[in-house]
Amino acid sequence: MNYFSSNFKLGIIGGGQLGKMLLQETRKFDVHTLVLDPSESAPCKIACNEFFVGDLMDFDTVYNFGKRAGVVTIEIENVNVEALEALEKEGIKVYPSSKTLRTIQDKSQQKLFYVDNNIPTAPFSRFAYKDQILTAINNESLSFPFVWKSTRFGYDGYGVKIVKTYSDLDNLTAGECITENLIAFEMELAVIVARSVSGQVATYPVVEMEFHPEANQVEYVICPARISDENAKKAQLIALKTSAAFNHVGLLAVEMFLTKNGDLLVNEVAPRPHNSGHFSIEASITSQYEQHLRAILNFPLGSTKSKAAAVMVNLVGDENYNGPVAYENIEKILSLEGVTPHIYGKKETRPFRKMGHVTIVNQDLTEARKIAEQVKRTIKVIST
Amino acid sequence: MNYFSSNFKLGIIGGGQLGKMLLQETRKFDVHTLVLDPSESAPCKIACNEFFVGDLMDFDTVYNFGKRAGVVTIEIENVNVEALEALEKEGIKVYPSSKTLRTIQDKSQQKLFYVDNNIPTAPFSRFAYKDQILTAINNESLSFPFVWKSTRFGYDGYGVKIVKTYSDLDNLTAGECITENLIAFEMELAVIVARSVSGQVATYPVVEMEFHPEANQVEYVICPARISDENAKKAQLIALKTSAAFNHVGLLAVEMFLTKNGDLLVNEVAPRPHNSGHFSIEASITSQYEQHLRAILNFPLGSTKSKAAAVMVNLVGDENYNGPVAYENIEKILSLEGVTPHIYGKKETRPFRKMGHVTIVNQDLTEARKIAEQVKRTIKVIST
Numbered sequence: 001m002n003y004f005s006s007n008f009k010l011g012i013i014g015g016g017q018l019g020k021m022l023l024q025e026t027r028k029f030d031v032h033t034l035v036l037d038p039s040e041s042a043p044c045k046i047a048c049n050e051f052f053v054g055d056l057m058d059f060d061t062v063y064n065f066g067k068r069a070g071v072v073t074i075e076i077e078n079v080n081v082e083a084l085e086a087l088e089k090e091g092i093k094v095y096p097s098s099k100t101l102r103t104i105q106d107k108s109q110q111k112l113f114y115v116d117n118n119i120p121t122a123p124f125s126r127f128a129y130k131d132q133i134l135t136a137i138n139n140e141s142l143s144f145p146f147v148w149k150s151t152r153f154g155y156d157g158y159g160v161k162i163v164k165t166y167s168d169l170d171n172l173t174a175g176e177c178i179t180e181n182l183i184a185f186e187m188e189l190a191v192i193v194a195r196s197v198s199g200q201v202a203t204y205p206v207v208e209m210e211f212h213p214e215a216n217q218v219e220y221v222i223c224p225a226r227i228s229d230e231n232a233k234k235a236q237l238i239a240l241k242t243s244a245a246f247n248h249v250g251l252l253a254v255e256m257f258l259t260k261n262g263d264l265l266v267n268e269v270a271p272r273p274h275n276s277g278h279f280s281i282e283a284s285i286t287s288q289y290e291q292h293l294r295a296i297l298n299f300p301l302g303s304t305k306s307k308a309a310a311v312m313v314n315l316v317g318d319e320n321y322n323g324p325v326a327y328e329n330i331e332k333i334l335s336l337e338g339v340t341p342h343i344y345g346k347k348e349t350r351p352f353r354k355m356g357h358v359t360i361v362n363q364d365l366t367e368a369r370k371i372a373e374q375v376k377r378t379i380k381v382i383s384t
Numbered sequence: 385m386n387y388f389s390s391n392f393k394l395g396i397i398g399g400g401q402l403g404k405m406l407l408q409e410t411r412k413f414d415v416h417t418l419v420l421d422p423s424e425s426a427p428c429k430i431a432c433n434e435f436f437v438g439d440l441m442d443f444d445t446v447y448n449f450g451k452r453a454g455v456v457t458i459e460i461e462n463v464n465v466e467a468l469e470a471l472e473k474e475g476i477k478v479y480p481s482s483k484t485l486r487t488i489q490d491k492s493q494q495k496l497f498y499v500d501n502n503i504p505t506a507p508f509s510r511f512a513y514k515d516q517i518l519t520a521i522n523n524e525s526l527s528f529p530f531v532w533k534s535t536r537f538g539y540d541g542y543g544v545k546i547v548k549t550y551s552d553l554d555n556l557t558a559g560e561c562i563t564e565n566l567i568a569f570e571m572e573l574a575v576i577v578a579r580s581v582s583g584q585v586a587t588y589p590v591v592e593m594e595f596h597p598e599a600n601q602v603e604y605v606i607c608p609a610r611i612s613d614e615n616a617k618k619a620q621l622i623a624l625k626t627s628a629a630f631n632h633v634g635l636l637a638v639e640m641f642l643t644k645n646g647d648l649l650v651n652e653v654a655p656r657p658h659n660s661g662h663f664s665i666e667a668s669i670t671s672q673y674e675q676h677l678r679a680i681l682n683f684p685l686g687s688t689k690s691k692a693a694a695v696m697v698n699l700v701g702d703e704n705y706n707g708p709v710a711y712e713n714i715e716k717i718l719s720l721e722g723v724t725p726h727i728y729g730k731k732e733t734r735p736f737r738k739m740g741h742v743t744i745v746n747q748d749l750t751e752a753r754k755i756a757e758q759v760k761r762t763i764k765v766i767s768t
Binding site for chain 2: 020024027028029030046047048049282283285286290294299300302303307308330331334335337338339340341342343344345361
């Protein structure tokens with residue numbers, strides 16, 4: 001397929017910030033791009049060739065959109081899978097595949113997939129509805145504390161709760177769910193694997209994720225993770241195994257726990273460019289976005305080596321502000337060494353809403369981590 | 385001024401490839417952008433908020449465009465200067481200033497400016513029309529060989545010729561021009577200086593430019609230049625002096641000759657992001673495009689340090705092809721270490737037309753230079 005021909009069109013489902021960063025990379029290859037998003041004011045609108053507004057969960061919308069493209073990819077998981085399946089049947093390339101997406105969309109299926117493929121993951125139980133949890137507690141097959149996850153539509157900490165007491169049960173939604181043992185972990189890690197149409201693979205360095213204690217959102221992503229070479233190798237192998245098990249094409253971000261007794265357990269995966277790979281724009285020889293394109297267009301993959309150590313800071317709305325956004329002290333952080341801001345352009349801030357991110361690169365990771373803290377302390381996402 | 389407010393608008397005059405790369409960086413700051421270009425199909429159209437079609441040399445077009453913006457910048461020098469002057473009088477910030485642009489647009493004025501400001505440059509003569517050259521040769525105030533430059537509208541080797549014999553005179557256009565002694569130079573160098581509204585300055589490392597022998601176009605840009613630290617420091621000081629003399633705001637690319645006897649002479653300048661700074665996208669902590677924005681929006685400047693050594697290869701149309709473009713062997717170059725392509729998306733190729741560039745980064749400059757040659761030998765810009 002000649003991707004440089006104006007006859008070739010790449011369809012991206014979802015027009016959010018990840019899509020926008022992906023679109024910027026399509027310029028390097030001059031690929032003609034189509035984007036589908038439910039919002040008329042999606043970030044991608046400014047950076048694609050053709051923009052379509054529509055419901056991503058509607059069969060006809062997704063199907064008709066995909067029919068315009070030669071290759072279809074996603075920047076969000078909540079997409080009508082039946083439509084993707086129909087597109088595949090008609091010879092349109094869909095990466096990730098409908099099958100992969102179907103498995104990943106359902107946390108219960110995702111967990112079963114790990115078990116079936118000998119991919120280490122935390123023990124879990126499945127429940128068709130919430131009341132079954134109470135029964136399980138009463139007959140002692142489940143005990144506090146545990147992690148509750150809605151099987152569908154969870155993201156960024158939504159649909160996930162730590163349940164410590166009976167009263168915590170009141171805050172859970174009623175539908176299908178899983179529970180997992182609460183893992184005593186040392187650290188949360190992530191590895192991004194790229195796998196191309198022809199099966200070439202490349203793994204990025206293992207990154208370490210520090211979470212905000214209240215919001216259950218990643219606050220810092222640190223590359224490389226401060227772990228032993230042995231653990232790093234082990235984590236990369238697990239990620240590669242996961243990607244191969246899915247027969248995946250494109251990026252797969254594999255999130256893991258490093259437990260207190262040194263085990264690595266897969267927590268969840270995202271089959272697309274991922275927050276844990278933003279650092280790669282500044283720090284890697286090939287950014288995750290360029291790599292995703294190389295993978296799905298079946299070009300040779302690029303080098304995943306780092307040019308520098310990096311720390312990524314998520315910029316989230318201050319917890320005390322709601323309304324039209326303002327970035328306090330952005331000038332101050334710009335005067336620090338190696339700081340690149342990425343303001344996403346959302347007009348309104350809310351407590352803990354993701355409003356952007358900042359990458360800090362430095363030849364010395366400890367120094368980068370220090371500057372990251374300074375960035376975090378200095379910049380405030382408030383309202384005017 | 386609050387650049388993050390939707391009331392603030394940045395106007396970019398010229399909608400070409402440099403503008404497009406600049407626009408990508410505006411996303412990091414979520415700046416609202418306006419672009420003016422004569423072509424309905426300009427590369428910038430896909431990446432700005434509002435796009436206007438119009439003649440850049442027409443007073444009313446440029447003036448009316450500028451009135452919509454809070455800050456106006458350019459990505460091409462051939463712009464109606466009187467309109468910029470009128471905008472400045474009404475309080476609109478124009479970077480570079482109309483005064484700087486007026487001086488740079490006219491090669492004769494540019495040379496006089498260097499002389500007035502004690503900036504080293506090759507000796508030259510001014511001629512109001514071509515026939516005066518012949519008179520000068522006849523009365524022995526000018527002798528072969530020499531360099532002829534049209535005072536206006538030269539770019540990429542157009543409007544510049546080396547004159548060795550009487551018959552070479554026939555190929556020159558008739559209008560105002562300058563002639564320069566032909567400098568026996570060791571190397572051509574360039575330094576990009578950033579200077580912010582508040583006068584903060586930063587210089588990028590000195591780069592070395594290798595020219596294509598026939599097309600008089602830059603073929604490789606090598607960062608850092610393979611010169612002594614002493615010469616590098618000297619070149620950076622000359623560039624800083626030039627930027628200060630213009631009281632410049634934004635980027636100034638200063639091209640120089642390193643002569644056989646070790647002198648540095650300023651050849652010409654460009655008051656904007658420049659081909660000699662493309663390497664910075666992949667290799668520098670702050671890319672030249674982000675730096676230009678920081679400078680004109682009066683943010684603190686970013687670090688100009690390199691994360692890796694880099695070689696930039698210009699991708700130009702093969703001399704034997706005209707027509708709809710195709711990129712032969714692009715897959716092969718993508719399998720080489722540290723290679724990032726930038727395909728500009730021009731639909732038609734012509735001999736030596738700039739169709740894109742490729743950056744090669746590596747911790748070892750010699751290795752990067754080798755891979756660059758391999759890239760150059762492998763990829764071919766042909767027609768289908």
